[in-house]
Amino acid sequence: MKSRLDIKHMTEYLSLIDNNSKIPLDLYQKYNVKRGLRNSDGTGVLVGLTEIGDVHGYIMEEGDKIPVPGRLRYxxxxxxxxxxxxxxxxxxxxxxxxxxxxxxxxxxxxxxxxxxxxxxxxxxxxxxxxxxxxxxxxxxxxxxxxxxxxxxxxxxxxxxxxxxxxxxxxxxxxxxxxxxxxxxxxxxxxxxxxxxxxxxxxxxxxxxxxxxxxxxxxxxxxxxxxxxxxxxxxxxxxxxxxxxxxxxxxxxxxxxxxxxxxxxxxxxxxxxxxxxLHGGAAIRVRGMMEDLMEQVNDWSDESEVIAYLEATLRKEKYDKKGLIYGMGHAVYTLSDPRAVLLKNRAELLSKEAGRSKEFDLYCMVERLSQDIFDKYKKNGKKICANVDFYSGFVYSMLDIxxxxxxxxxxxxxxxxxxxxxxxxxxxxGRIIRPAYKNVTSSKQYIKLSER
The missing domain is CATH 1.10.580.10 (Citrate Synthase, domain 1)
Known part of the structure; x- marks a missing residue:
C-alpha cells in the first residue's frame, strides 16, 4: 500500500500539531514553571549535588547577580x-x-x-x-x-x-x-x-x-x-x-x-x-568569522567590523538569527577561564601558522562585542568570549x-x-523524575462513526 503522506495530508497533520502542541507562554508564568530548568534571573534550578566540576561566574547578593571573573574547578x-x-x-x-x-x-x-x-x-x-x-x-x-x-x-x-x-x-x-x-x-x-x-x-x-x-x-x-x-x-x-x-x-x-x-x-x-545548542557552537562561531572575513575589506578597520557586528545583531548578516556566536555564556560573566587559556595558545599557534592577522581580528571582535551588545540589547548583561569563540579558530589552524x-x-x-x-x-539512588503540569482540558470520547 502506498503512503498517503502527501502535501495535503502533511499540511493537515502540521495544522493539528500546531493547534495541539503549542503551549501558551503565559501558562508557564501562571504555574511558575522553570522553562529550561532556569530561574527567572537566568540561573539554573538546583536539581542535584556533585563533587566533580564547579562552574562559577557570578555571585548573588540580595537577589542581584554580581558579575565576577570566571572560575572552573575540577x-x-x-x-x-x-x-x-x-x-x-x-x-x-x-x-x-x-x-x-x-x-x-x-x-x-x-x-x-x-x-x-x-x-x-x-x-x-x-x-x-x-x-x-x-x-x-x-x-x-x-x-x-x-x-x-x-x-x-x-x-x-x-x-x-x-x-x-x-x-x-x-x-x-x-x-x-x-x-x-x-x-x-x-x-x-x-x-x-x-x-x-x-x-x-x-x-x-x-x-x-x-x-x-x-x-x-x-x-x-x-x-x-x-x-x-x-x-x-x-x-x-x-x-x-x-x-x-x-x-x-x-x-x-x-x-x-x-x-x-x-x-x-x-x-x-x-x-x-x-x-x-550544546555541542555545535564552535562550528557557528567559525562560520560567522569566515563570513565576516569575506565581507569586511580591512580587518584592522574597527568601523567596518563594528558595522558587520551591528548588522549581525539586526539579523542582517550571517545566519540572520541576531547572535554574535561565541560571545556570552549561561554562567560566566566577566570571563570564561577556558577561553582565556585557549586564547593564549591560539596566539602562539597563529604565529606558527602565519595567521596572526586573523587572530587579531578575533581579539577585536571580542573587545568590541560588549559595547555593541549594550547598544542594541540594553539589558546591562555582562558578556565575555566563551571557549567556543577560540576553539574553532584553533581547530582550523590545526587543519581540522x-x-x-x-x-x-x-x-x-x-x-x-x-x-x-x-x-x-x-x-x-533515585530515578530522576521531574513533574510536568498537564494544562489541557478534559474531553469526552466520541465514537468513530459520529466524528
Whole structure:
C-alpha cells in the first residue's frame, strides 16, 4: 500500500500539531514553571549535588547577580592551576585530567604512568569492529556514527549489563581510550564514502597521548608538530568537564538514574552534545568569522567590523538569527577561564601558522562585542568570549575540518560523562523524575462513526 503522506495530508497533520502542541507562554508564568530548568534571573534550578566540576561566574547578593571573573574547578582544583602544572613540565594533561575526574585525586607519578599504560592498551577497537561497524555502515555525520558505535560496543562486552562500580570503571576507561579511535575512523569513512577521498586507517600507538593519537589518525601522513599536539591537548583538558548542569552531563545523570547500562547512558550524552545548542557552537562561531572575513575589506578597520557586528545583531548578516556566536555564556560573566587559556595558545599557534592577522581580528571582535551588545540589547548583561569563540579558530589552524569540531568535544567530555555516571550510581539512588503540569482540558470520547 502506498503512503498517503502527501502535501495535503502533511499540511493537515502540521495544522493539528500546531493547534495541539503549542503551549501558551503565559501558562508557564501562571504555574511558575522553570522553562529550561532556569530561574527567572537566568540561573539554573538546583536539581542535584556533585563533587566533580564547579562552574562559577557570578555571585548573588540580595537577589542581584554580581558579575565576577570566571572560575572552573575540577574536583576542587582550579583548571588554570592544572594547566600551568602540566605545561611547565612540558607534558600533556588530558590523561591526568581524566584520572582526576574519575577518581577525585590528582595522580602520583606512578599512578599516572600506570593509567597512561592502561589507556594506551585499550585504544584499539575490538576485532572486526572497525570494518563491520564503521566502514560497512558509514555516516555523513560523525556524531551519529559515534552514538551508533557506542551502542554497538554493547555487543562486544560480556558484562555489558553489570553496573557494579569495578565494571563501570572498566567500561569507562575503555570508552575514554576508544573514543578518539572511533571518531577518527568514522571521519576517514565519511571522507572516503561521502567525499570521494582516499581511505586511511592508522593504528593508534599505545605510548602516545590522546591528542597525539588523534592527530596521527586523522591525517594521511600521520604527522604533527609538538605545538599542534600541545594545543589540542589543552582543548581536550578545557572541554573535559563543566559541572553536572550542562545538558549532556545532566542527560548522563538522568539516564543512569534509571539503572540502564553504560553504553546506553553515554550514547544519550552523545545525542545531547550533537545538538547545535550544546555541542555545535564552535562550528557557528567559525562560520560567522569566515563570513565576516569575506565581507569586511580591512580587518584592522574597527568601523567596518563594528558595522558587520551591528548588522549581525539586526539579523542582517550571517545566519540572520541576531547572535554574535561565541560571545556570552549561561554562567560566566566577566570571563570564561577556558577561553582565556585557549586564547593564549591560539596566539602562539597563529604565529606558527602565519595567521596572526586573523587572530587579531578575533581579539577585536571580542573587545568590541560588549559595547555593541549594550547598544542594541540594553539589558546591562555582562558578556565575555566563551571557549567556543577560540576553539574553532584553533581547530582550523590545526587543519581540522568543521565536521570534527563537535566529535572532538565528545572525545574530551567522555571523561566527565563517565565521572558523572559513576557519581550517579554511587550517590543518586533515585530515578530522576521531574513533574510536568498537564494544562489541557478534559474531553469526552466520541465514537468513530459520529466524528
Amino acid at each position: 574536583r576542587g582544583y582550579n583548571v588554570e592551576d592544572l594547566v600551568k602544572g602540566f605545561q611547565i613540565c612540558g607534558r600533556h594533561g588530558y590523561e591526568e585530567t581524566a584520572f582526576l575526574l574519575l577518581f577525585g585525586n590528582i595522580p602520583k607519578p606512578q599512578d599516572l604512568e600506570d593509567f597512561n599504560i592502561d589507556l594506551g592498551a585499550r585504544r584499539q577497537l575490538p576485532d572486526t569492529f572497525a570494518e563491520d561497524m564503521i566502514l560497512k555502515a558509514p555516516s555523513s555525520n560523525i556524531m551519529n556514527k559515534l552514538a551508533r558505535s557506542i551502542l554497538a560496543l554493547y555487543s562486544f562486552d560480556e558484562k555489558a549489563e553489570d553496573n557494579s562500580i569495578p565494571n563501570v570503571l572498566r567500561q569507562s576507561m575503555e570508552l575514554i581510550s576508544q573514543f578518539p579511535t572511533i571518531v577518527a575512523y568514522a571521519f576517514q569513512a565519511m571522507e572516503h564514502y561521502f567525499n570521494g577521498k582516499s581511505l586511511y586507517i592508522h593504528t593508534p600507538i599505545s605510548n602516545l597521548s590522546t591528542a597525539e593519537n588523534f592527530l596521527l589518525m586523522i591525517r594521511p601522513d600521520k604527522k604533527f608538530t609538538p605545538l599542534e599536539a600541545e594545543v589540542l591537548d589543552l582543548a581536550l583538558v578545557l572541554h573535559a568537564e563543566h559541572g553536572g548542569g550542562n545538558n549532556s552531563a545532566f542527560s548522563t545523570h538522568v539516564v543512569s538514574s534509571s539503572g540502564t547500562d553504560t553504553y546506553s547512558a553515554i550514547a544519550a550524552a552523545v545525542g545531547s552534545l550533537k545538538g547545535p 575540518p568543521t565536521e570534527l569540531y563537535t566529535p572532538i568535544f565528545a572525545v574530551s567530555r567522555i571523561a566527565g560523562w563517565c565521572a558523572h555516571r559513576i557519581e550517579e550510581i554511587v550517590s543518586g
